[in-house]
Amino acid sequence: MDLTFISDRQHEILVGVQNVFPNAHHGYCFWHLRNNLKKMIPVKSKLRPYLVWLLKTCAYATTEKKFEDAYARLWSKGGKKVRKFLDAIPLECWANLYFKGQRYGEMTSTLAESFNGWIKFERTLPITPMVHSDPSHRVDLMNWFCSCTKWQLRGIPCPHAVCAIQRSGTPIFQFVTSYYSTLNYFNAYLHPIEPIHNYDKPNIDPKALTILPPIVKPGTGRPRKKRIESAGNNDKKAQKRIEVAGINDKKAKKGVEGDEIIDKKAWRCG
Numbered sequence: 001m002d003l004t005f006i007s008d009r010q011h012e013i014l015v016g017v018q019n020v021f022p023n024a025h026h027g028y029c030f031w032h033l034r035n036n037l038k039k040m041i042p043v044k045s046k047l048r049p050y051l052v053w054l055l056k057t058c059a060y061a062t063t064e065k066k067f068e069d070a071y072a073r074l075w076s077k078g079g080k081k082v083r084k085f086l087d088a089i090p091l092e093c094w095a096n097l098y099f100k101g102q103r104y105g106e107m108t109s110t111l112a113e114s115f116n117g118w119i120k121f122e123r124t125l126p127i128t129p130m131v132h133s134d135p136s137h138r139v140d141l142m143n144w145f146c147s148c149t150k151w152q153l154r155g156i157p158c159p160h161a162v163c164a165i166q167r168s169g170t171p172i173f174q175f176v177t178s179y180y181s182t183l184n185y186f187n188a189y190l191h192p193i194e195p196i197h198n199y200d201k202p203n204i205d206p207k208a209l210t211i212l213p214p215i216v217k218p219g220t221g222r223p224r225k226k227r228i229e230s231a232g233n234n235d236k237k238a239q240k241r242i243e244v245a246g247i248n249d250k251k252a253k254k255g256v257e258g259d260e261i262i263d264k265k266a267w268r269c270g
Helices: 011-020 030-040 048-060 064-078 080-088 110-118 127-131 150-154 159-168 182-188 231-245 250-269
Strands: 004-007 025-028
Touching: 004 011, 011 025, 025 030, 030 048, 030 080, 048 064, 064 080
Parallel strands: 004 025
Antiparallel strands: none
16 A cells, blocks of 8 residues: 655655655645745736646646646746746646655645644644643443543443553443444334324314414505615715815805705705
8 A cells, every 4th residue: 555645845744754754655735835836926916816727737637738738838927936936846746647656535735734723732742741641541341430431421432441442352342332232223113103192182273373464553654665775875975965066164064964954844845
């Protein structure tokens, strides 16, 4: 079975994989490569999305023609920075077409990043406390007991009990409560469940269950036909009328607004 590593090209990882696993295959995370490429291209550049798409096409390409066409356009359109970036990453480390091992469908290191976020506290510890971060517990296999009490509460061996069971060489399933067995599951549905009769249910008139709409009392006055505009729209229209009239003084504006209110009231009365 081929061993494959996928990383973000950190120097320590590159050296460590090469020294400890010299026969393993090392692929670069496409998500990190894409972000590295974005940093080299101005945000306002119209070619930015196009160049990122070309890089993705090259990474996922499985035929030489598709790869060469996209790589040639990426090389010519990208400029000096993009060309320097492409020269720094070997093709066999990021392009599917030239990868010598198997990536098993993984183009990014998302799984490792998720695990890294899960151990956010433990990863700051030295290596020894990191391995032994969980305090020790007392396990009694004869009485199905663990001092963490999880085994007793759930009926399934906790991680501490599992370690002890594996050391004893006994199958783990023998230490799981019988309530989780398939035999008890089948026995729960062995006898038929009879339907409930209606003799003990109250008689309810179906018409009484009909929900009628609420009674709405009409308001006084003539019903409104035009919708009520928002305050922002009213302010904009008033400001536009003031600007058209050429009035900039605050007092004059108030006067104009007051005259408009009086005119509206007079119009309604008339």
